[in-house]
Amino acid sequence: MDAFYASVELLRYPELRGQPVVIGGGSRHQPEPGADGKLQFHKLRDYVGRGVVTTSTYEARALGVFSAMGMMKAAKLAPDAILLPTDFESYRHYSRLFKNAVAEIAPLIEDRGIDEIYIDLSEHTEEIRPLAQRIKDAVRAATGLSCSIGVAPNKLLAKICSELDKPDGVTLISAADIPTRIWPLAARKVNGIGPKAAEKLSALGLHTIGDLAAADPALLQDHFGRTYSEWLMRISHGQDERPVVTSSETKSISRESTFERDLHAKLDRDTLTPIFTDLCVRLAGDLQRKGYVGRTIGIKLKFADFRGVTRDLTLPDATDDAATIRQAAGECLRRVTLDRRLRLLGVRVTALSRKELSDSSPMLAQGELFGEE
Structure with a gap:
């Protein structure tokens, strides 16, 4: 998909088309109606914090702003760029739409994340360029978004050539094209x-x-x-024997939160405790939605000095229950000396297996975890 997160936002805010737009702000960067009724957008120059760019429009990229760049650095390169908050629920919705549209035409798909897939077209008898265009048209009809497709003898070359004619491109190469197009x-x-x-x-x-x-x-x-x-x-030499893998088992599921300011485990426990609980609830929801249960619960902490700590606890029985996950994660948390400020908190579940039977989950009690017990 082409500049996927940014393109989804432009569906919501078409008036921003053609402008440099950066995705990566928080909820405080939500556009608000002005006195004239028109939406007022935040500018990148006004950003203060330690966030990173999630993605940017091609106009922002032309100014040197790319994903994973620090927002403060990006603000120096493109101070007048529009800043929008991330909306992962919306991005996941459009991801499902585009993948379903492709699967209707070419079902042998390897999922490579929210905005990218490999497709095995080896069994199709249709001419390749019209077939690729048909897939592109189906994606646009389902989502209103453009994608770029690279068609090649293997995954290595397909990945490379999918980038050659972005945005909205179709690129076909064969082994004979390697010296002129790849080298x-x-x-x-x-x-x-x-x-x-x-x-x-x-x-x-x-x-x-x-x-x-x-x-x-x-x-x-x-x-x-x-x-x-x-x-x-x-x-x-363009050699790659990897097959398109159409199914895989998830190894872990996690949720984490990076704070706008460093939080002290004791002084800010009223802020940290509900964040911790919410991460466990959302993680349990991810497990239930995907049909998994897990036995090993873990936490991830990153301190203000960027040093990290992880702790894990393996349960007797696999679970997808928020209360059980929170209790186990809390035990992990108590095994860490919380004498420094935190910049990130995460919870994860590993040792996953498919859930065979569903049962009701007890209510989740919040309780105290941070600060003095």
């Missing part, structure tokens, strides 16, 4: 070559995928080890 691209365009690896490659004079393809295998092995260097050589 000139920067090595970091390959999913799996991160910033550190790209920096090491650049220091060796290997800037493009073509440079990798022409590199001495011994040079790569000396600097990256046998396994990773062999993978680099394979991907540089």
